[in-house]
Amino acid sequence: MPRPGEGKVDCTVIAGRVHQTLSSAYPLKLLSPEAVHNPDTRLIPAVSYILSYGGGIVHGDQIHVDATAGSGSALLLLTQGSTKVYRQRPGRPPSYLKNPKNDSKFDIHQTYQTLVVDVQANAMVCLLPDPVTCFEHAKYNQRQVVRMADASASLVLLDWVTSGRMSRGERWVFDKYLSVNAVLVGGKLVIRDALLLEDARALSKDRETSSFKRRLADIDVFAYLLVLGPEVAKIAKVFRDEHAEHRIKPFRPNARAVDAEETDIRWSVSEVAEHGLEGVAVRVAGPSTEAVKWWIKKRIGGLQSVVGDSAWSMYYNA
Template sequence: MPIPGAGNVDCRVVAGQLRQSVSSAYPLKILAPHAGPPLDDRHPAVSYLMSYGGGIVHGDRIHVNARVGSKCALVLLTQGSTKVFRPKPDTSEQTFQTIIIDVEPDALLCLLPDPVTCFKDAMYNQRQSVTLHSPTTSSLVLLDWMTSGRMSRGERWDFGKYFSVNVIRTPDRVVVRDALLLQKQDHFARRLESVEAFALIFILGPAVAEVAQAFREEHRAQRIKPFRPNATREHATEEEGIKWSVSEVSEYGIMGVAVRAAGPSTEALKEWIKRRLVSLKPVIGDSVWSMYANSF
């Protein structure tokens, strides 16, 4: 009998053809649409991670295992934000989601979900662990982001707990371990008056080296722009209000960048992310890029 909330994605190239298999158990649902023709010698694949009812109920435990075989480019998407519902009254149930992925040599993983939105008093725990089996040929784009809550309902940073851990490693060593913990008891909301969404993006490996370099160059160019205290509103850019930084990742042969961004609205941050990831289009193919871009 399948374990509730368990899912599996496996894609590999066999005799020059993409073979992708998925399985899932309630409340998790995984779909794998056709992703288009091969690109040079890379075969794109897409899987959507979804939940019945449009969200995660407290007490749910979602656990996804995935493997990306050599010559594959797997893009993991969601349909809409991951909504985390509030617990029942007088309970302290928490929600857990774990995603563990192996990326074989000469393979690419793009984990590009919509943001997590926690409802009032929700308690959410997330762990994403990616193993790059070849430091020099495995590649990764990992997007982890969240909103302040159901702003249309007046819920702003009103959840009980948000805990997200991202681990990126080789088979032998941990390269990156990044954690974010927000708890209502710490009264963090008053420090986030101008922020409605956070994003963390890891861009690692040779297949996405140009994407990482574009982030470096733009960040460097913005840092050295002269300060103009009398700039008028007409000179403001579309990026105004988005605060972001770039950090280098260079450990055990894995090269790339970590990008952190905070936006004054979810929509503004969505558009900011999409414009900068458009250089993924030739890497994952027009068809797959359209699936991702149209999810916004």
């Protein structure tokens, strides 16, 4: 039996069919709708949704998910809506959320989510959640570790965060957001990227001056995207080519983009070439969730031909 907040996704290809084994315990819930395999695609798709009861992560939650994509499979890990992180509340979290093995590791007054993914040879994982949205005074810690068997494995990983509940006027008023992404190939660390956004208002008499709201006046979303491996080499090339085209043009602050909806999107591309694994790391900042979402979806559209129409529609139409 899994402990509170723990879950497991095991995806295996047997006799030309994909089989998924799921297990989870409150407050975590895993769902696996069937994705139709397109015979024209080499990999067989599987889809799993990572959900939480109550529509978000509450004070004291400790979520841990282990996922494995077996050889020949393309596992899409999705969410239904943004991951909401509720505000810290006084007192201890409920006893039924207690995970004994984590007692010495975590602060019970913060929330934690950990994802460990194993990608076997000739397999692919697409981690494409909706963004994390932290409420006022929330404290959130996220760690995602992807262990790729070798350079034949492929990965698309999207990690993104919004400024908060913008419709309620909450912009960058959470207390802490920490996200760490690590990718290993054959047991060797290839990528380690961390983003820490921590409110410094409590350390300053001038609360407004030191807040995120002032420093990030026109930015409401940060995104980090990894596109790695042979199955998504064409998608990585899309980012490389567009980035190179923009870099060689002279800087004109008042120039408008060809697509007016993308004028306010800021982005950069970094090359990844370690231990035989090749791809790109993309960083994106934008003024709204929708703007960043469609900017990314437009450029990773090549995934449709890799995972098939059925699996792609579950992500693209969300």
